[in-house]
Amino acid sequence: MTTYIAPVRDMMFVLNELADLQEVGALPGCEEVNPELVESILDEAGKFASEIIAPLNASGDRQGSRLEKDGAVKSPEGFKQAYRKFVENGWGALSCPPEFGGQGLPQIVAKPVQEMWKAANLSFSLCPMLTQGAIEALVHHASPQLRETFLPKMVSGEWRGTMNLTEPQAGSDLAAVRSRAEPEGDHYRIYGMKIFITWGEQDLTGNIVHLVLARLPDAPEGVKGISLFVVPKFLVNPDGSLGRRNDLQCVSLEHKMGIHASPTAVMAYGDKEGAIGYLVGQPNRGLEYMFTMMNHARLAVGLEGLAISDRAYQQALNYAKERVQGRALTQPGAGRVTIIHHPDVRRMLMSMKSQVEAMRAVAYLTAGYMDQAARHPDKTERARYQGLVDFMTPVVKGWCTENSIEITSTGIQVHGGMGFIEETGACQHMRDARITTIYEGTTGIQANDLIGRKMARENGTTLKVLLEIMRADQAKVARVSDPDFNAIAASQNAGLDAVAECAEWVVKTYHQDPAQAAAVAVPFLMLIGTVCGGWQMGRAALVARERLAAQEGDESFHKAKIKTSRFYADHILPRAVAYRHAVVQGAEDALALEENQF
Amino acid sequence: MSVLVIAEHDNSALRPATLNAVTAAAQLGGEVHVLVAGSGCGAAAGAAATVAGVAKVRTADAPHYKEQLAENLAALVVSLASGYSHILAPATTFGKNFLPRVAALLDVAQISDIVSVVSADTFVRPIYAGNAMATVQSKDAIKVITVRTTAFDAAAAGGGGGAVEAVGAAADAGVSKLLGQELTKSDRPELTAARIIVSGGRGMGSGENFKLLEALADKLGAAIGASRAAVDAGFVPNDYQVGQTGKIVAPELYIAVGISGAIQHLAGMKDSKVIVAINKDMEAPIFQVADYGLVADLFQAVPELTAALDK
Amino acid sequence: MKVLVPVKRVVDYNVKVRVKADGTGVDIANVKMSMNPFDEIAVEEAMRLREAGTVTEIVAVSLGPTACQETLRTALAMGADRAILVETGVELQPLAVAKCLKALVARESPQLVILGKQAIDDDSNQTGQMLAALLGWPQGTFASKVKIAGGGAEVIREIDGGLETLSLQLPAIITTDLRLNEPRYVTLPNIMKAKKKPLDTVKPEDLGVDVTPRLATLKVEEPPKRKAGARVADVNELVQKLRNEAKVIS
Numbered sequence A: 001m002t003t004y005i006a007p008v009r010d011m012m013f014v015l016n017e018l019a020d021l022q023e024v025g026a027l028p029g030c031e032e033v034n035p036e037l038v039e040s041i042l043d044e045a046g047k048f049a050s051e052i053i054a055p056l057n058a059s060g061d062r063q064g065s066r067l068e069k070d071g072a073v074k075s076p077e078g079f080k081q082a083y084r085k086f087v088e089n090g091w092g093a094l095s096c097p098p099e100f101g102g103q104g105l106p107q108i109v110a111k112p113v114q115e116m117w118k119a120a121n122l123s124f125s126l127c128p129m130l131t132q133g134a135i136e137a138l139v140h141h142a143s144p145q146l147r148e149t150f151l152p153k154m155v156s157g158e159w160r161g162t163m164n165l166t167e168p169q170a171g172s173d174l175a176a177v178r179s180r181a182e183p184e185g186d187h188y189r190i191y192g193m194k195i196f197i198t199w200g201e202q203d204l205t206g207n208i209v210h211l212v213l214a215r216l217p218d219a220p221e222g223v224k225g226i227s228l229f230v231v232p233k234f235l236v237n238p239d240g241s242l243g244r245r246n247d248l249q250c251v252s253l254e255h256k257m258g259i260h261a262s263p264t265a266v267m268a269y270g271d272k273e274g275a276i277g278y279l280v281g282q283p284n285r286g287l288e289y290m291f292t293m294m295n296h297a298r299l300a301v302g303l304e305g306l307a308i309s310d311r312a313y314q315q316a317l318n319y320a321k322e323r324v325q326g327r328a329l330t331q332p333g334a335g336r337v338t339i340i341h342h343p344d345v346r347r348m349l350m351s352m353k354s355q356v357e358a359m360r361a362v363a364y365l366t367a368g369y370m371d372q373a374a375r376h377p378d379k380t381e382r383a384r385y386q387g388l389v390d391f392m393t394p395v396v397k398g399w400c401t402e403n404s405i406e407i408t409s410t411g412i413q414v415h416g417g418m419g420f421i422e423e424t425g426a427c428q429h430m431r432d433a434r435i436t437t438i439y440e441g442t443t444g445i446q447a448n449d450l451i452g453r454k455m456a457r458e459n460g461t462t463l464k465v466l467l468e469i470m471r472a473d474q475a476k477v478a479r480v481s482d483p484d485f486n487a488i489a490a491s492q493n494a495g496l497d498a499v500a501e502c503a504e505w506v507v508k509t510y511h512q513d514p515a516q517a518a519a520v521a522v523p524f525l526m527l528i529g530t531v532c533g534g535w536q537m538g539r540a541a542l543v544a545r546e547r548l549a550a551q552e553g554d555e556s557f558h559k560a561k562i563k564t565s566r567f568y569a570d571h572i573l574p575r576a577v578a579y580r581h582a583v584v585q586g587a588e589d590a591l592a593l594e595e596n597q598f
Numbered sequence B: 001m002s003v004l005v006i007a008e009h010d011n012s013a014l015r016p017a018t019l020n021a022v023t024a025a026a027q028l029g030g031e032v033h034v035l036v037a038g039s040g041c042g043a044a045a046g047a048a049a050t051v052a053g054v055a056k057v058r059t060a061d062a063p064h065y066k067e068q069l070a071e072n073l074a075a076l077v078v079s080l081a082s083g084y085s086h087i088l089a090p091a092t093t094f095g096k097n098f099l100p101r102v103a104a105l106l107d108v109a110q111i112s113d114i115v116s117v118v119s120a121d122t123f124v125r126p127i128y129a130g131n132a133m134a135t136v137q138s139k140d141a142i143k144v145i146t147v148r149t150t151a152f153d154a155a156a157a158g159g160g161g162g163a164v165e166a167v168g169a170a171a172d173a174g175v176s177k178l179l180g181q182e183l184t185k186s187d188r189p190e191l192t193a194a195r196i197i198v199s200g201g202r203g204m205g206s207g208e209n210f211k212l213l214e215a216l217a218d219k220l221g222a223a224i225g226a227s228r229a230a231v232d233a234g235f236v237p238n239d240y241q242v243g244q245t246g247k248i249v250a251p252e253l254y255i256a257v258g259i260s261g262a263i264q265h266l267a268g269m270k271d272s273k274v275i276v277a278i279n280k281d282m283e284a285p286i287f288q289v290a291d292y293g294l295v296a297d298l299f300q301a302v303p304e305l306t307a308a309l310d311k
Numbered sequence C: 001m002k003v004l005v006p007v008k009r010v011v012d013y014n015v016k017v018r019v020k021a022d023g024t025g026v027d028i029a030n031v032k033m034s035m036n037p038f039d040e041i042a043v044e045e046a047m048r049l050r051e052a053g054t055v056t057e058i059v060a061v062s063l064g065p066t067a068c069q070e071t072l073r074t075a076l077a078m079g080a081d082r083a084i085l086v087e088t089g090v091e092l093q094p095l096a097v098a099k100c101l102k103a104l105v106a107r108e109s110p111q112l113v114i115l116g117k118q119a120i121d122d123d124s125n126q127t128g129q130m131l132a133a134l135l136g137w138p139q140g141t142f143a144s145k146v147k148i149a150g151g152g153a154e155v156i157r158e159i160d161g162g163l164e165t166l167s168l169q170l171p172a173i174i175t176t177d178l179r180l181n182e183p184r185y186v187t188l189p190n191i192m193k194a195k196k197k198p199l200d201t202v203k204p205e206d207l208g209v210d211v212t213p214r215l216a217t218l219k220v221e222e223p224p225k226r227k228a229g230a231r232v233a234d235v236n237e238l239v240q241k242l243r244n245e246a247k248v249i250s
């Protein structure tokens, strides 16, 4: 079993050279943010991830969280101590608002750190991540009193939060939520069943703050009739101490394919007298509030795809350097070699490495856009960046998570038979990765969002802006006279043409026949992701070339960057052409059969 | 010019490490002298005089040398240094403790832990936990050196006929005091001198389980060692530790039981003549240096091995 | 009481170094660097002494190129109050380091200097002892327990035969062994605070110290490689091989 080493060097390269850390550092409230600070944060977080969290990944997978008597959940060995350390060391509060005890660091710092937690131990990372989501919901929408009561302890990590959206009949379609909330004095009584609630019950913290979607008695049907409530496991006394147990319970835990350590709970609210809950914000605006946090949560799950891919890559690389099998094609006379000498193993490792680096660049870039959208002093700039964030979020979520399934699978392939054996640890990454394309909105839902709200509704304006930026960067690559750069530029050009053509097709088709557009929404999403990856890898190659010319920095790293970019251009980016074909030619084919012909 | 070796001893006898240092000293050219500083250390001095190759033993017998405190010992050595081209001590906790003081007071570098003598001013020493071997040359007038004992054979402990000469004591620095010692008592051979070592790692699971190794060691007349993980876990005392920062050993047979084989552990034992690894994790790096690897549950294999030795 | 804690920037504990092909050294150009683990223990011990009320100020010192600032920032984030970098591009050997530290001790007048017992790169295990000699101070090397009381230090040391306890007059030098403590993880709030703590830079010349190396490294080579041997199927085969093939047991 290999451990996880945080790729701080590549992270810093992306932050400094591609994702504009400097510009974020110039934003109001980010004055302290500079490369040195960020590097020391990443170094220490990386150490914590490697030494405290990563060692619990395999054992947590084996043991899983277990349901005990009376609906209590026992987390795997070591999780409680690790969580306590995590909280004591302040990691949970990294991006939380300073007024509630957080460090207020921007997303461009938070996201690389999150990547580390996720790569080290996806199950573990979900616990702080969902708390983060709940904190954001309260910060933006809850009354001052609710904020005072819950936020300081959630930011400090003493309590943690959950998200209770899904019900048996309401998954992708949250409009179908049926849980009820009945007013009673200054609070509500909540009744209903929630399923698939991540870390819905646990033994890591003293209290659990559930955010629950439910309907008021007089609420209109559909999306406009859902409200958001805070429902704590233990009621909180006026002096802040824990009071009586609320009427809510974990009634079972799911048996899952992966993320075994993360308990996925069925939660029953109000089996007895009704669970006491407090309304967040205005009645009937619950889904809207959820949507304001959606970008964060979705980007975070996109990061999971990136993180687990990197973990799988590290594991495969280690194995490839150790496993001796066969002789080198070029030196058949010499002795047996480690498998990294075999060209096909090289190809697999390159495909993992190049996609991981491309995803990292696109994800951090989006995190930087998020900070600009939130903090830029100029209103029009904020709006421009918000457009980019809204556009990129479903892409990062869908593309990175779909890729992770392929990449973790390749990781197994590199191992050969040992990859299929659980002890090796390669399987776990693939099993864990598999949830990422599903929760927080399936890839299909991301793609619908992309072609509908983010494309058709604004006639593709944001994508046009993005295309212009990408074209300009491609032109810079094309100007370099060097075979690697020529190849990258040519591949980028084909990808950009594909995007331009498909963008037009999607906008036009969506307005005429949305079902046709939706039928190829996922290939369209993958096209955008793949081409954005190629764009960033091209920029990375340009920077690397500059550094090499100036004889600055890490020569071998920069040379590898150029070659990795070239590999992406030759092996991964050409998929754009195939996606284009599916998008502009294939919609009708997907819908061609009658239901009874299947 | 002569070479001075500082003897490690307990006043009544020499510690074996001294003999390895004498061998290294003999390779430098020049007479080998041995300093025995202690209190009532006549017997140790006598023993030193019989070591093959030792031309002269100088002995400083005074109460404040009884405990070999670094401050006092260093001052004494410095007072004697002028006639010597080299001053050597074994790279044990004894030698490592005081010899750098000598070097600093003489304003010369110390060359730590040498594993071979290339010439009178050039030596090979391991760096990076033995992952690299550096050949270094000293430009100083006096070379102050600690000697990795496993890299040099022990000089014969009898048959020599060196003269014994008393030297005056230096002043007592009086800044430190020994309050007590807690030495591990054992009938088994000392780790650094043992022909066979049985060593346990984290895989042993508890200190109690080291009994399994004791039974095996008793059969083999072996010493018992441990990895850092086992010592950190409190299974056995610190002086069992073999590794980069523990003891360096090179027995004829090293049996590693439940030891994964971190670089830092390998650094302390990879010069053993024959290495056996018993570990249930077939991927454990220890197998990469083992002459004989047995993938097995140690709780089964060790008692079986102990029993099989009777047959 | 003031404590000085020297910290060295070294190749990270987990990195397996490779010898350069030209034999001039090991390749450290692009490898991860960290604080020497024994020095982390030293900083931690100083922190514990401060938490116990014995120590009032912790000054971290590093010597070497500008990049050593990172190591000092780590020490500051662990809890040191301020830092001093003795900046030089010259390869520093223990004697030179001890001389620079002696000069800093003269400036700072600490009662205690806590150092790691050895650095995991050159494995010299000399600096603390040399500094003690140059200052004429007592030393407690390879410490596994430290107690400061009644104007002195009581140090339990790890020695080859077991443990011994020394009583030292202050000021004194202590060098740390592995089991002295387990260093804490740096917390995020402390990383943020570390940026605002003072870090001064001096040059060896400012301290009046000649740091010219005394030892010349002529070459650096790979150690002889041990080949992995054979797997044996069971205990009987093992015993048979040890008896008849290796002939190490009878």
Ligand SMILES: Cc1cc2nc3c(=O)[nH]c(=O)nc-3n(C[C@H](O)[C@H](O)[C@H](O)COP(=O)(O)OP(=O)(O)OC[C@H]3O[C@@H](n4cnc5c(N)ncnc54)[C@H](O)[C@@H]3O)c2cc1C
Pocket: A163, A164, A165, A166, A170, A171, A172, A173, A195, A196, A197, A198, A199, A256, A264, A435, A438, A439, A440, A441, A442, A443, A444, A445, A448
């Ligand atoms: C391990 C795990 C943890 C989870 N954690 C939480 C949690 O903490 N909190 C929480 O509230 N929920 C959680 N969920 C629920 C998760 O968000 C939903 O499972 C997910 O949104 C999909 O909903 P569904 O399972 O009902 O699938 P369905 O909505 O039934 O989807 C089935 C298939 O139909 C497709 N589909 C559905 N509608 C459309 C559409 N309009 N257009 C195109 N395709 C469509 C989907 O893409 C999918 O392929 C978790 C789920 C799991 C498995």
